[in-house]
Amino acid sequence: MITFDKVSKKFGEITALESASFKVDKGEFVFLTGPSGAGKTTIIRLITGEYLPTSGTIEAASTKISQIPKRRLYLWRRKIGVIFQDYKLFDDRTVFENISVPLGFYKLNLGEIEEKVEKVLKLVGLQERKNLFPAQLAGGELQRTCLARAIVAAPEILLADEPTGNLDPKTAKEMVKLFEEINKKGTTVVMATHNEKVVDLLKTRVIELDRGKIVRDEKQGKYHV
């Protein structure tokens, strides 16, 4: 599904990622772990096409992401659902409107949009909050709104950058359960986190990074070796 082959990313003198090679199969659940500045977010941004690798290649569905022209990058991004660390929700739109944003890129009628949004609202348990604005939501609800927005258009890959970073342990656990549920439906999940409990809960593949290098890639791994 996604293949990193000796991928490096440098920002001037700083090396954010160094010769990273790994492969994520379809339907897999992968944790990217490591301390802040280890290169987790860089990997996510390289997958979305936001960053171009300094060297190496990233391939997804037989297409080299760095070779996708800027004007056609949106087609690749429609296959991905992204959850941002800082939510990136639109303050002037309600929960419902925020979640429906990706559906607006397709030619869907209002009824179809409503049906799809209601379905994910139910999944993330936000039906009662659908008419509220982001400023009126708690941290966990904001993150669940992000999750709903990321999955509403049924992406093949779900990328999550520290989705439990601002959540209390109980809410974080609930969130991870949601991710697991989505993964079981066939969506590939790549989650960057430094939440030990979350990683240990699922016992799935762990790619550990440190100062831009992959130091561990383990199936059914734990946060700590």
Add this chain to the structure above:
Amino acid sequence: MFKTLKKNIFRSPYQSLAVILNVSLALFLVCIFFLIGAGSKAVLSFFESRPQAIAYLKDGIKSQDVDLLKAKVLSTGKVKEANYISKDDALKIYKDLFKDKPVLLEMVTANFLPASLEISANDISSLKEIAEILKKEPIVEDVDFQEDVVSTLSSWLGSLRKFGLVMAVFLLLNCLLTILVILGMRISRRREEMETLKLLGASSWHIRSPIYLEGIFYGLFSAVISWGLCYLLIIYLTPFLSRVLTGIPIFPVSPIFMLEILGGISFLGSFVGFLGSLIAASRFLRVSR
């Protein structure tokens, strides 16, 4: 798309109002310049269509002499039309002209008025030459020609057109910059939102089209306002201008002509709006990959 447009416009209502007022004022002035230009052209055409030289004929001349004179001036190739006005015709014209002033009609008979030959030249510049030919004719008493009026008017109209064109370009540039600056400010303020939309899978067109639509809306809406104001001004000034320009068939202004102006100014407004948004989008919308 229209929902987004509405949202964008009402998101900063004072900015939107500022654009609309500014562009409306500029397009209103463009409209006025155009109307003055069109009006002057109509006035000039009116004068050009009138006999530009009148040869007053001596009393007691025979019709054969008039025919000979007519044939002579027409044979120069510089005369478009030559019409003989008999004494009786002249009286009829006189009576028609002063029908509201009976005092001036008293005691006037056909004998008081001279017969004449009214001449329209193919080209105003040859009017003097034609007048010289007429003056030499023994049956001609006097020649009256309005070369100065038409040529002065023509020269004025030329200057007015040039001035109007320069002003119109200047005003349209003002419209363009106003739309460009306001849309640029809005794009800058919404840059993060646009970046997020891109990451969520929005195409470039999806992000840019509301900006283009907003620019076109400002131009079009302002054009309609400026046209409405122009029309109201014309309606208000019609009684006054009709008095000043008595006899020149301009007023009342034809609604069809005004609709043509609406079409023109709407196109101009929309084009300037689109151009402003296009430049704003390419200048300020340089989002990352």
